[in-house]
Amino acid sequence: MEHYSLKINGNVYETDAEPFESLLDVLREKLRLTGSKKGCDEGECGSCTVLLDGKPVLSCILLVSDVREKEVLTIEGLPQGGEPHPIQVEMTERGGIQCGYCTPGIIMSAYALLQENPRPSEDEIRFAIAGNICRCTGYSKIVEALQAAAGTPIR
Amino acid sequence: MTPFRAHPILSPVLGLEGYYEPASIDEALDILRRGNGKPFAGGTDVIINLRRRTVTYKGLVNIKRLPGIADWSTEPGEGLHIGAATPFRDLESSPSVTQRYSALAESIRVIGSVQLRNMATIGGNLCNASPAADSAPALIVSKATVTFTGNGDGTRSCLVEQFFSGPGRSILDPDGLLLSLEIPEPESNSGDCFQRFTPRGALDIAVVSAASRITLDRSSGRVQEAVIALGAVAPTPVRAGKAEEVLVGHEPTPDLMAQAAKIAKEECNPISDIRGSASYRQALVEVLVRRTLEQALERAQR
Amino acid sequence: MAQPEQVTSAAQSGPYDWIGSSVPKVDALDKALGITQYVGDMQMPGMLHARIRWSGVPHAVIRGIDTSDAEKVPGVRAVLTAGDIPGVNRYGLAVQDQRVLADDKVRSAADPVALVAAETEQAAEEAINKIKLDLEPLRPVLSIEDALDPTAPAIHEGGNLFARTTVRKGDLDQGVRDSDVIVETTYRTHLMDHMAMETESSLAYMDPTGVLTIITSTQYPYRDRRQIAPALNLSMNKVRVVQAPIGGGFGRKDDITSEIHAGLLALKTHRPVRLIYTRQDSLIANTKRHPMLMKFRTGARSDGRLTFVDADIYGDTGAYLSLGAFVIKKAGIHACGPYDVPNIRVDTHTLYTNNLSSGAMRGFGVLQAAMAHESQMDQLAHRLGISPIDIRLINTLKPGLATGTGQVMDEGCGIEATVLRIKEYMESHDLRFARS
Numbered sequence: 100m101e102h103y104s105l106k107i108n109g110n111v112y113e114t115d116a117e118p119f120e121s122l123l124d125v126l127r128e129k130l131r132l133t134g135s136k137k138g139c140d141e142g143e144c145g146s147c148t149v150l151l152d153g154k155p156v157l158s159c160i161l162l163v164s165d166v167r168e169k170e171v172l173t174i175e176g177l178p179q180g181g182e183p184h185p186i187q188v189e190m191t192e193r194g195g196i197q198c199g200y201c202t203p204g205i206i207m208s209a210y211a212l213l214q215e216n217p218r219p220s221e222d223e224i225r226f227a228i229a230g231n232i233c234r235c236t237g238y239s240k241i242v243e244a245l246q247a248a249a250g251t252p253i254r
Numbered sequence: 255m256t257p258f259r260a261h262p263i264l265s266p267v268l269g270l271e272g273y274y275e276p277a278s279i280d281e282a283l284d285i286l287r288r289g290n291g292k293p294f295a296g297g298t299d300v301i302i303n304l305r306r307r308t309v310t311y312k313g314l315v316n317i318k319r320l321p322g323i324a325d326w327s328t329e330p331g332e333g334l335h336i337g338a339a340t341p342f343r344d345l346e347s348s349p350s351v352t353q354r355y356s357a358l359a360e361s362i363r364v365i366g367s368v369q370l371r372n373m374a375t376i377g378g379n380l381c382n383a384s385p386a387a388d389s390a391p392a393l394i395v396s397k398a399t400v401t402f403t404g405n406g407d408g409t410r411s412c413l414v415e416q417f418f419s420g421p422g423r424s425i426l427d428p429d430g431l432l433l434s435l436e437i438p439e440p441e442s443n444s445g446d447c448f449q450r451f452t453p454r455g456a457l458d459i460a461v462v463s464a465a466s467r468i469t470l471d472r473s474s475g476r477v478q479e480a481v482i483a484l485g486a487v488a489p490t491p492v493r494a495g496k497a498e499e500v501l502v503g504h505e506p507t508p509d510l511m512a513q514a515a516k517i518a519k520e521e522c523n524p525i526s527d528i529r530g531s532a533s534y535r536q537a538l539v540e541v542l543v544r545r546t547l548e549q550a551l552e553r554a555q556r
Numbered sequence: 557m558a559q560p561e562q563v564t565s566a567a568q569s570g571p572y573d574w575i576g577s578s579v580p581k582v583d584a585l586d587k588a589l590g591i592t593q594y595v596g597d598m599q600m601p602g603m604l605h606a607r608i609r610w611s612g613v614p615h616a617v618i619r620g621i622d623t624s625d626a627e628k629v630p631g632v633r634a635v636l637t638a639g640d641i642p643g644v645n646r647y648g649l650a651v652q653d654q655r656v657l658a659d660d661k662v663r664s665a666a667d668p669v670a671l672v673a674a675e676t677e678q679a680a681e682e683a684i685n686k687i688k689l690d691l692e693p694l695r696p697v698l699s700i701e702d703a704l705d706p707t708a709p710a711i712h713e714g715g716n717l718f719a720r721t722t723v724r725k726g727d728l729d730q731g732v733r734d735s736d737v738i739v740e741t742t743y744r745t746h747l748m749d750h751m752a753m754e755t756e757s758s759l760a761y762m763d764p765t766g767v768l769t770i771i772t773s774t775q776y777p778y779r780d781r782r783q784i785a786p787a788l789n790l791s792m793n794k795v796r797v798v799q800a801p802i803g804g805g806f807g808r809k810d811d812i813t814s815e816i817h818a819g820l821l822a823l824k825t826h827r828p829v830r831l832i833y834t835r836q837d838s839l840i841a842n843t844k845r846h847p848m849l850m851k852f853r854t855g856a857r858s859d860g861r862l863t864f865v866d867a868d869i870y871g872d873t874g875a876y877l878s879l880g881a882f883v884i885k886k887a888g889i890h891a892c893g894p895y896d897v898p899n900i901r902v903d904t905h906t907l908y909t910n911n912l913s914s915g916a917m918r919g920f921g922v923l924q925a926a927m928a929h930e931s932q933m934d935q936l937a938h939r940l941g942i943s944p945i946d947i948r949l950i951n952t953l954k955p956g957l958a959t960g961t962g963q964v965m966d967e968g969c970g971i972e973a974t975v976l977r978i979k980e981y982m983e984s985h986d987l988r989f990a991r992s
Contacts, residue, residue: 118275142373155368
């Protein structure tokens, strides 16, 4: 075991872990930040998406040792001042959420997109969330919610 | 924070006995030479295969923090230097890459997903040596070379098309390390294009992929050089040499490109598997070669 | 610029006001915030982690299971096989043809053979890989054709044909005589996974009053309890099944998945036990959409009016029935689609094979039938030179007409209006069929 001080959502978390454990397992099982989901555990579904130094990555295949000296942002870190982020609000109100299991990953991918491109086109939204699989919605309502969150016109 | 260098594992997990994070190339080579492990960077193949237990490794050697291994640079007229552990997304996000290296950029955009490309590295894609590796056909037509260390001292270089030796195999020794890629500056009278066929747009593996590059003779407008590379139709990414030959020295008419595409279809010898039958793959080769040639020509004429 | 659509507030009052309005789901914000607790998000003090060893071969006699190496893995607290089951080693939604753990033989590659509970997931994983199975392979039945072969071995005592259903209407011979054109085609559909984003998962523990509590990702807690209690030899009031938020089901969480296994391990270890299927577990071990082989003969008069449907539908339910007989029966009931057919002969055949089991999935057999009957309609349209839209309009069920099983349509029958809308849309957008 190694000792890690991890910077997550602006806080420092102390934990022991094997260096090759996934960030996802450390988040969920050791730090009890369970918002990031485990869907496939092999980098295919996007449910575990978190931001590493501002970039969306797959925490299920990211080793915890690669997170040293970096900033992690998870779904739990998105609300500001106790208020849900606009993406979280629009996803809720526009039917972008059914079973909810892919939702945190979708929101993190969308958040990363809006950070670098505040007014994305529909194509840019679909490209950015192509790595997040949803089996319930058929994606249309998700795309509409993200367009609303970005303040861009909805088809 | 001092990065630890070697980490013995007392109770083996996933069959691993050690985890290493070398701080210098020499140290990495020393660990590898002693037969201690598998180098990895993004981990998007190595870690998954390890967890699926399709492979076993004595140890893991994380090379991501080696100095310079994830650096890349480009200057107009100077070509493109890419450290082996450069994540695809870094290249994809740079206009200086996407505007000059069309086929490479097109191949990168379809790899996995945005999240995956923030992790997966170009060197890892080559070392994994999948016949369907998306970046390979584009790198071949770009005449990219790879630089790596071998059994002996010093480094060696070869063209990307000479790097693969079979499915999952390359000429890289088990204790060798891929260090960097060099891509020459494309000539202004050339154009290239990459396309692949997959049932899904993202998170999928090519049924067939193709990249083409056409260089035109400046005075006559005829084809001076043609390079066509195919993925997922052979044990390694391959060139379609006969198809290239019929183009050279001729005016690049739609008919001639269609003829070259037909020859590419005939000269490749794919297998049938879960992603497609041999005959379906051959039909795809014809379509993708024709389309990439047409697009490459348009770009060469610009 | 298009306006964002109106998001309806909860201020409405009339009884029908909700119809057609978009209402935020009550649990959606929690999901958006990532605070919803699915089973995999839960932990309990002293909790063990469980894994399942699957058989890996489709058909075999079990000669022996050696768990000694698995028991030696540090952190392992229990390794269980069929002999450890306190109750009846049988369960199933419709018939009890499934074993909690395989005993006499293995009927599919996804038969659970042994369970492990350990202090860590890694230890449980190491242990299941150290269980040695001594299996004597039997001839496997791997297709519908295999299952129909009279020389094929019987997978269960009753043979490989589990059930046959029939639909009869009118006079088939008369229908054939009335036909100007007849099309005959065999269709096949393949096995398909629901691929719910959350895999099957349960957390089982003994509560302070001695009630075995199983928090699980399920579609039917009461049906689960009915199957859990006998297997664990507990009376029904000593089993409590709690339905957790479910990360997608689509039918696959109709059946027992992880519930009995987690409960059994909790009973044996006196510790809370969490069992979460890996994606691979989920892919091999849970029910799928039924592969079907459908032989269709359909006739029509030169004016496009259907004269008869004559069909045999064979469904591969895999090694266990689950809801297979009902799914496959439903394919037969819907074999004529939303069309008025005067003469009908449809038989369905529910077959056991050694393939992965199929069960409920969105559409429940109707999709497979639709693939066949709609392809037949297209072929008839082509042969008769009628547009694919018009041949459907000529034959759609309307209020007052009955289906093949005698259900009389009322005002809720919307197929004609639906097809007309498609026709209008195609005309207004200048869309044409490639072949008509």
